[in-house]
Amino acid sequence: xxxxxxxxxxxxxxxxxxxxxxxxxxxxxxxxxxxxxxxxxxxxxxxxxxxxxxxxxxxxxxxxxxxxxxxxxxxxxxxxxxxxxxxxxxxxxxxxxxxxxxxxxxxxxxxxxxxxxxxxxxxxxxxxxxxxxxxxxxxxxxxxxxxxxxxxxxxxxxxxxxxxxxxxxxxxxxxxxxxxxxxxxxxxxxxxxxxxxxxxxxxxxxxxxxxxxxxxxxxxxxxxxxxxxxxxxxxxxxxxxxxxxxxxxxxxxxxxxxxxxxxxxxxxxxxxxxxxxxxxxxxxxxxxxxxxxxxxxxxxxxxxxxxxxxxxxxxxxxxxxxxxxxxxxxxxxxxxx
Amino acid sequence: xxxxxxxxxxxxxxxxxxxxxxxxxxxxxxxxxxxxxxxxxxxxxxxxxxxxxxxxxxxxxxxxxxxxxxxxxxxxxxxxxxxxxxxxxxxxxxxxxxxxxxxxxxxxxxxxxxxxxxxxxxxxxxxxxxxxxxxxxxxxxxxxxxxxxxxxxxxxxxxxxxxxxxxxxxxxxxxxxxxxxxxxxxxxxxxxxxxxxxxxxxxxxxxxxxxxxxxxxxxxxxxxxxxxxxxxxxxxxxxxxxxxxxxxxxxxxxxxxxxxxxxxxxxxxxxxxxxxxxxxxxxxxxxxxxxxxxxxxxxxxxxxxxxxxxxxxxxxxxxxxxxxxxxxxxxxxxxxxxxxxxxxxxxxxxxxxxxxxxxxxxxxxxxxxxxxxxxxxxxxxxxxxxxxxxxxxxxxxxx
Numbered sequence: 001x002x003x004x005x006x007x008x009x010x011x012x013x014x015x016x017x018x019x020x021x022x023x024x025x026x027x028x029x030x031x032x033x034x035x036x037x038x039x040x041x042x043x044x045x046x047x048x049x050x051x052x053x054x055x056x057x058x059x060x061x062x063x064x065x066x067x068x069x070x071x072x073x074x075x076x077x078x079x080x081x082x083x084x085x086x087x088x089x090x091x092x093x094x095x096x097x098x099x100x101x102x103x104x105x106x107x108x109x110x111x112x113x114x115x116x117x118x119x120x121x122x123x124x125x126x127x128x129x130x131x132x133x134x135x136x137x138x139x140x141x142x143x144x145x146x147x148x149x150x151x152x153x154x155x156x157x158x159x160x161x162x163x164x165x166x167x168x169x170x171x172x173x174x175x176x177x178x179x180x181x182x183x184x185x186x187x188x189x190x191x192x193x194x195x196x197x198x199x200x201x202x203x204x205x206x207x208x209x210x211x212x213x214x215x216x217x218x219x220x221x222x223x224x225x226x227x228x229x230x231x232x233x234x235x236x237x238x239x240x241x242x243x244x245x246x247x248x249x250x251x252x253x254x255x256x257x258x259x260x261x262x263x264x265x266x267x268x269x270x271x272x273x274x275x276x277x278x279x280x281x282x283x284x285x286x287x288x289x290x291x292x293x294x295x296x297x298x299x300x301x302x303x304x305x306x307x308x309x310x311x312x313x314x315x316x317x318x319x320x321x322x323x324x325x326x327x328x329x330x331x332x333x334x335x336x337x
Numbered sequence: 338x339x340x341x342x343x344x345x346x347x348x349x350x351x352x353x354x355x356x357x358x359x360x361x362x363x364x365x366x367x368x369x370x371x372x373x374x375x376x377x378x379x380x381x382x383x384x385x386x387x388x389x390x391x392x393x394x395x396x397x398x399x400x401x402x403x404x405x406x407x408x409x410x411x412x413x414x415x416x417x418x419x420x421x422x423x424x425x426x427x428x429x430x431x432x433x434x435x436x437x438x439x440x441x442x443x444x445x446x447x448x449x450x451x452x453x454x455x456x457x458x459x460x461x462x463x464x465x466x467x468x469x470x471x472x473x474x475x476x477x478x479x480x481x482x483x484x485x486x487x488x489x490x491x492x493x494x495x496x497x498x499x500x501x502x503x504x505x506x507x508x509x510x511x512x513x514x515x516x517x518x519x520x521x522x523x524x525x526x527x528x529x530x531x532x533x534x535x536x537x538x539x540x541x542x543x544x545x546x547x548x549x550x551x552x553x554x555x556x557x558x559x560x561x562x563x564x565x566x567x568x569x570x571x572x573x574x575x576x577x578x579x580x581x582x583x584x585x586x587x588x589x590x591x592x593x594x595x596x597x598x599x600x601x602x603x604x605x606x607x608x609x610x611x612x613x614x615x616x617x618x619x620x621x622x623x624x625x626x627x628x629x630x631x632x633x634x635x636x637x638x639x640x641x642x643x644x645x646x647x648x649x650x651x652x653x654x655x656x657x658x659x660x661x662x663x664x665x666x667x668x669x670x671x672x673x674x675x676x677x678x679x680x681x682x683x684x685x686x687x688x689x690x691x692x693x694x695x696x697x698x699x700x701x702x703x704x705x706x707x708x709x710x711x712x713x714x715x716x717x718x719x720x721x722x723x724x725x726x727x728x729x730x731x732x733x734x735x736x
Binding site: 096099100102103214215217218219221222224227229230231232234235238239240241242243244245246247248249250253255256257270281282283284287288290291 | 368369370371373394395396397398412413414418423424597598599600601602603604607608618619620621622623624625628633634636638639640641652654686687689690
């Protein structure tokens with residue numbers, strides 16, 4: 001047995017000590033015989049061991065962090081009732097796609113690849129709205145296997161264009177559209193993902209903007225807040241130097257009540273905003289409707305302006321319904337006359 | 338001050354001289370159904386024979402009966418487009434192992450020559466100069482752009498429907514802050530500019546252009562035009578004791594009235610030539626190798642603007658509009674020693690729902706004078722209903 005050296009008291013493993021002694025002092029027996037010199041020798045050894053241990057710890061820590069970095073976050077892309085346009089925005093990241101797959105494992109994305117990696121997933125991008133009982137159950141399962149759930153597009157965040165059914169009786173539609181309506185199983189309403197499960201982030205747009213999608217991914221990877229402001233389209237419009245189409249040409253534009261994100265593309269082509277990104281923070285839809293009304297739009301036109309891709313987003317739904325009721329009221333009064 | 342006559346045909350020579358001296362000449366041009374500021378290499382690109390008709394929430398281009406080069410007022414753009422760009426990269430960094438390295442950019446600052454700057458806009462530029470160049474914190478980008486800017490002012494021969502520079506004492510004649518100032522005069526077949534030189538550089542450049550001395554008759558003609566313009570103002574604002582007016586009326590039923598109409602779309606702040614608020618955004622690349630910091634034009638009408646931990650300080654539309662107008666017309670005076678409003682009327686024209694700053698001031702002032710008694714009762718009611726918010730007035734007052 002080795003004598004109990006200060007090195008051992010410091011808790012070094014014997015094998016380390018043995019190895020180090022063998023390296024530094026070839027004749028172990030002579031060391032054992034001279035206890036005093038053993039102690040003296042152990043001081044520089046102690047320093048050597050401390051160095052080795054500190055270095056090896058740092059090295060191990062580096063390996064561990066490298067391993068955790070190397071384990072790419074798993075991304076899944078899920079489809080519900082939608083047109084696939086938002087998923088295509090991800091595929092549309094042509095120049096950046098290699099960088100994306102370098103940092104993220106695309107684990108489930110049937111639109112792009114048949115290869116499927118098992119969950120749970122770090123990020124789930126959900127496209128589309130819930131329109132069937134099967135989907136209502138599926139989204140619960142997806143939530144359970146997803147660390148972060150991000151909805152992409154107007155369907156997932158507000159019910160989409162298919163939420164127009166919410167204003168009518170869906171059975172009437174089915175009987176009109178399908179030859180054999182009995183085969184169709186659908187819910188009465190098209191609803192957003194957030195009305196079923198907890199959503200961590202909603203990315204707006206119909207379709208979403210590729211630049212914003214990359215911003216979300218980049219923000220996630222760099223652990224920072226994504227820059228997706230919820231102010232009006234007008235701010236983006238003015239920043240790019242476009243002239244207000246509503247003021248200069250009298251074109252009806254939803255920009256003042258619509259969420260930014262598209263970089264005001266329509267006004268830059270002399271078209272009014274269609275509200276693809278849904279309502280902005282604190283939208284004053286009734287004041288804007290008043291402006292439309294003053295410039296000659298009737299209630300039906302105003303109702304139709306608010307009733308598009310984000311028809312069931314709360315502020316837009318309320319505004320369109322306000323004009324629908326008025327329309328019905330005015331029609332009734334007309335028929336009475 | 339030297340006053341001379343420049344024939345209309347010789348204006349092109351001025352542009353050429355400026356370009357030869359390395360200036361990027363910017364001026365009014367036709368674009369997107371309005372008169373906007375962009376590169377101006379030829380006088381042919383000026384909106385010759387065009388004018389604008391402006392009112393609350395409307396702007397229309399109209400043909401004039403003559404070939405006037407500057408026969409219109411201010412459009413949707415202001416000169417802050419160049420001096421305070423809406424999006425500007427402040428710096429970028431590159432990962433360097435565990436540390437990072439700032440990537441220096443040798444961005445050559447452009448020398449701008451602004452042609453057709455109206456008096457209200459000269460005042461607006463001087464207001465921004467105070468903010469960015471004369472205070473405790475100097476904005477490097479603004480200062481570097483501004484110090485080389487050459488300004489060719491144009492005195493307004495016509496007032497717009499939303500103009501009120503006379504009320505704000507900022508026009509229609511440019512009195513300072515220009516290198517050259519021109520008044521366009523059209524008398525039958527004679528089409529010329531009466532030119533004043535404001536700086537030594539202006540005089541030096543002007544000497545390179547053929548001109549002649551102005552006689553009394555021509556000077557009178559210019560004065561006449563400016564007098565007529567001053568009489569045409571589409572709007573007016575009573576600015577007497579305006580600071581105290583707003584401090585007194587921090588609680589007023591009118592704010593609720595505006596809030597019903599205001600879209601919080603931020604158009605007013607974006608078109609305002611003095612509004613200077615910006616936000617800062619950090620962007621990173623996917624590989625985590627590069628990061629950039631961008632400065633973007635911001636507005637006090639957004640929720641993010643007043644966001645502190647827990648939420649926005651000014652969540653209601655009422656509080657946001659009140660903050661904007663109070664800053665513009667009252668706290669600005671305490672902060673920078675001038676009014677933040679120069680009477681250009683852009684916020685009135687470009688507000689989609691035609692909210693009129695002059696009308697709001699008028700309404701508040703009127704409520705004090707005409708129904709003073711009634712107002713006090715209303716005020717008391719508000720305090721009773723909302724809990725005492727009157728103490729907040731002091732919050733707005735700056736030392």
